[in-house]
Amino acid sequence: MKAIRITIIFYMISAAxxxxxxxxxxxxxxxxxxxxxxxxxxxxxxxEINGVARGIIELSDKGFFKEGKFSLHMQSVNTSPGKDRISISCSRYLSASPDTYLPGKPFVLEFYAKSPVLNQTISLSYYTPSRWQPHWRKSKEFTLSDQWQKYAMSVIIPDAAFWQDRVLTFFIYLGYGEIFLDNVSARMEQEYGNTDSTPQDKSLIPGSDEEYHALLGKNLILNSGAERGWYQVFCQPANFGSAYEQFSNTGLVLEPNGYQGGACFSFYGTEKPIDNNNLQLSPIFLKANKKYFLSGYARSDRDNAEMIISFIQQSGTAYIKKVKLATAWRRYDMLIDNCGSKTQSDSQVKCHRDMGSGPETEGAYLAIPKFTGITPGARYFLDNIVGGYGLAVPEFKKEKILIRDRLASDRSQFIPGEKITIPLEFENPGAEMAEILMRYSITDFFGNELAAADIPITAVPAGKTAQYILATAVQKWGVFNLTITVKTSNDLIRHVIRLNTLTRPKKLMPEICIDLQLPFGTMKILDITQYCRKLLRDYVSAFGAGMVRLWLRDSRENENGYDQADREAIIALQEAHALGIKNYYCWSNPRNHWDKEFFDDINNRHLVPADLTEYTNMLTRRYQKYNGLIDYFELLNEPNIWVGKAKKPFPQGYQEINPEYYAALAKTTYKVLKKINPELPIIGPTTAGLDLGFIEDVLRQGTAKYLNGISYHGYPHLKRGNYTGDAENLKTILQRNNGEHLLTNIFQSEAGIQAETITREWEISRLQISMACKIPQMILLGLGEQQKSYNIFRISPLQTMGIEHALLLIGGPQTKNDYLAAPVLFSLRALNERLAGTVFNRKIVINPDIHCLIFNDETASKTICTLWMDDAITGTISMELPESNGLILYDLMGNLRPLSNRTIFLDHVPVYIETKYPPQILE
Incomplete structure (x- = not known):
């Protein structure tokens, strides 16, 4: 049989x-x-298109289904593929009359189709012609034969107003042959049940379509009420009366006496935006030129306490509205009447950063709804948070069924393929029996459904709670959403649980490494412990991290040989190991890292000792404290600049750490540590910038045999020539100084500053790209000190392409910017996920400005193309593809990017193209 494909574009709910x-x-x-x-x-x-006949649409008696005498014959007569199409529409196929319409009631769409043409495609669209009416568009492909087959989809009817003047359209793009259609039908569903006559559709993506928004009362935010006990609220868990697990007492909690009874969220305000003074909720998609609202009931224990309502996108761009709260419950709204524009009708809504310019405004963005308290010491209470499409904020409505999970922690970790058991409770607070239909689904970052099933609970008595043990499994590693959906009457209620499956095939993809830059010795032990736990669990472990770089900047010791920094470091190292994360330990100079006068003080007692015997004793004592907790040992931080000093006995001052002295330190370190742990890798010299001169001077002392890896910081303004030349020169230096074995362990950390900004949103180091392409198995660690920007590097599962450990950078607690890192980690995991299981095909130079790496999945049914621009490009450029049909375009954050006809705009952001076509599409 000949195989063809059919595409359906409309809103669909799962066939389960x-x-x-x-x-x-x-x-x-x-x-x-x-x-x-x-x-x-x-x-x-x-x-006809522009007056030119492009195809034939006619009744035909040559091919029809079992009943009747006719079918519909559609044939394109144009042999050149293009965006134009021929189509046939049924404009009044569904009545919203009382006889047939029920709000929220599904109906089934069926049709029969066949084609004599191999690889024929047909699309079905359901939309509103009026530009003032919301509409949706989705696509799905089926593999058909040249014989008649039936295809069915279930569609939910939202509010009646959304169904006026809708049309149903079949269309064929030019150059794609012919097709026969028959027995097209739409039937209202009468009762729920399972059938096996139709293929499953897994395209349900919460928050992706306006009609779906309307169906759910326009609330796109998951877990926005506080009546369910503790549960996950984006990256923050909460519990009644106290913060859950690792959060301090000033963190997010659940409190009684919410709006109209029940529970509410609560936190204290602080002057600066940190994790403990805000409520972040599940991210939703925002589309350019659309209207959105974000609303919630709030109060404070202080009159006029200020609160910020915001939609924060991954880039740090945000819509922000500052409001003053009363002590009584009131509703506060933020209305966005033109998403993507810097200005809104509500003058109190401000746009943070540069939104609304460039072609990216045509795309879709993942945004985090957020409420932040900014009056120090004020207590904030929030309830009934809603956000969604349009400007009409839905009225408060209590949930008829309260869904709770009874996991011990939202940090529970699972193994892919192994059974996951989740206790669930379904409470009916009403006075009548609740007839319900329940199901669960597991989705990944992109909303792709990995598993789904019905839950066999049909009713919950009034005032009672039904219990159910959900048993399922996830076959992939990563972080997933398990969504419990309850349908009762005309309501849909959702509860989301985060599933962490952290063990995965190591060969498939690189690991994430994070440079925490924790300033041990400068914070209270309790604070640093909580901070470490939050970062390691929320940001590292949950996203499959393999390594974390930890600093020790203070070498003071008390009479027991331990100082505060030691105790804090031990706690952090233990936390990382408990989560299966490798510790990359940096013995650094003091915490006053940026105070040059501090290093010039001859009375400075906090530098590493200049006397090698004293250094040996200190290193031995210090490492023995951490024995078994350190996986990599980095010898000093940036010794090639003014921080490179070792102390001498007072009042002699200090010893400059020149290449000769660093070589002596490396030799001593090797003798000390290898005697204690022969397997411990020693990394150095960790220069500020790729200081090739300092590195070679160190290696000339015969130091290569004492090192297991070379490290540097990729700051472009320090000791840098050109990117490609640096990569080649480093390789040459290592080879001629007996350091060729170090080529497989090159560590780059603290990467990326504004001088290398490629966009106003992201920093992507071309130095990392060049180095990774030239030197295999390069290990990258990142550090982000800019609150408004992050550093994301190209990720490749190929050892030969250079990146064994991918990275993400998060600043230390002094920068207070880690609260923005969560969406970046989502994107990093998404990119890892996208390339997992793929194999490298080849590199393509599309033109002198654009380069591309081609990956194929194991079945060769999907092609993933990663694009980036040449080093010298400073403005927006574009490239035109020979095809546009079947292409899906993403930026690094997983946002949909505009594909205008066949043109891709590269606004300094590498993009990922996913297509069913072979790699030749880009050649």
Whole structure:
């Protein structure tokens, strides 16, 4: 049989809920049995484009399904593929009359199709012609034969107003042959149940379509009420009366006496935006030029306490509205009447950073709804948070069913493929029996459904709680959402649980490494412990991190040999190991890292000792404290600049750490540490910038045999020539100084500053790209000190392409910017996920400005292309593809990027193209 593909574009709900449905076909003349002059009654054909005939649409008696005498024949007569299409539409196929319409009631759309043409595609679209009406568009492909087959989809009908003047359209793009259609039908569903007659659809993506928003009362935010006990609120868990697990007492908690009873969220305000003074909720998609609202009921224990309502996108761009709270419950709204624009009708809504310029405004963005308290010491209470499409904020409505999970922690970790057991509770607080239908689904970052099933609970008595043990499994590693959906009457209620499956095939992808830059010795032990736990658990472990770089900047010791920094470091190292993370330990100079006068003080007692015997004793004592907790040992931080000093006995001052002295330190370190742990890798010299001169001077002392890896910081303004030349020169230096074995362990940390900004949103180091392409198995660690920007590097699962450990950078607690890092980690995991299981095909130089790496999945049915621009490009450029059909375009953050006709705009952001076509599409 010949295989063809069919594409359906409209809103769909999972086939796991396929019901029994009525015999009444809501589509008139769906079997094409009546018509005049070869045209079907009730259907409108479009075969001319700009006055030129492009195809044929006619009734045909040559090929029809079992019943009747006719079918619909569509054939394109243009042999050149293009965006234009021929189409046939049924504009009044569904009535919103009381006889057929029920709000929130699904119906089933069916049709039969076949084609004599191999790889034929057909699309089905359901939309509103009026530009003032919301509409959705989704696509799905089926593999068909040259024989008649039935295809069915279940569609939910939202509010009646959304169904006025809708049209149903079949269309064929030019150059794609012919197709026969018959027995098109739409039938209302009468009762729920399972059927096996239709293929499953897994395209349900919460928060992706306006009609779905309307169906859910326009609230796109998951877990926005506080009545369910503790549960995950984006990256923050909460519990009644106290912060959950690792959070301090000033963190997010759940409190009684919420709006109209029940529970509410609560936290204290602080002057600076940190994790403990805000409520972040599940991210939603924002689309350019659309209207959105974010609303919630709030109060404070202080009059006029200030609160910021915001939609924060991954880039740090945000819509912000500052409001003053009363002591009584009130509703506070932020209305966005033109997403992507810097200015809004509500003058109190401000745009943070540069939104609204460039082609990216045509795309879709993942944004985090956030409420932040900024009056220090004020207590904030929030309830009934809603956000979604449009400007009409829905009225408060209590949930008829309260869903709770009874996991011990939202940090529970699972193994891919192994059974996951989750205790669930379904409480009916009402006075009547609640008839319910329940199901669960597991989705990844992109909303792709990995597993789904019905939950066999049909009713919950009034005032009672039903319990259910959910058993499932996830076959992939990563972080996933398990969504419990309850349908009762006309309501849909959702509860989301985060699933962490952290063990994965190591060969498939690189690991994430984070440079925490924790300033041990400068914070209270309790604070640093909580901070470490939060970062390691929330940001590192949950996203599959393999390594974390920890600093020790203070070498003071008390009479017991331990100082505060030691105790804090031990706690952090233990936390990382408990989570299966390798510790990259940096013995650094003091915490006053940026105070040059501090280093010039001859009375400075906090530098590493200049006397090698004293250094040996200190190193031995210090490492023995951490024995078994350190996986990599980095010898000093940036010894090639003014921080490179060792102390001498007072009042002699200090010893400059020149290449000769560093070589002596390296030799001593080797003798001390290898005697204690022969397997411990020693890394150095960790220069500020790629200081090739300092590195070679160190290696000339015969130091290569004492090192297991070379390290440097990739700051472009320090000791840098050109990117490609640096990579080649480093390789040459290592080879001629007997350090060729170090080529497989090159560590780069603290990467990326504004001098290398490629966009106003992201910093992508071309030095890392060049180095990674030239030197295999390069290990990258990152550090982000800029609150408004992060550093994301190209990720490749190829050892030969250079990156064994991918990275993300998070600043230390002194920068207070880690609260923005969560969406970046989502993107990093998404990119890892996208390339997992792929194999490298080849590199393509599209033109002198654009380069591309091609990856294929194991079945060769999907091609993933990673694009980046040449070093010298400073402005927006574009490239034109030979095809646009079947292409999906993402930026580094996983946002959909505009694909105008066949043109891709590269606004200094590498993008990922996913397509079913072979790699030749880019050649």
């Amino acid at each position: 809920w396929y019901p029994l449905y009525s015999e009444t076909n809501l589509i008139k003349n769906g079997s094409f049995e009546t018509g005049k002059n070869g045209q079907a009654d009730g259907w409108k054909s479009v075969t």
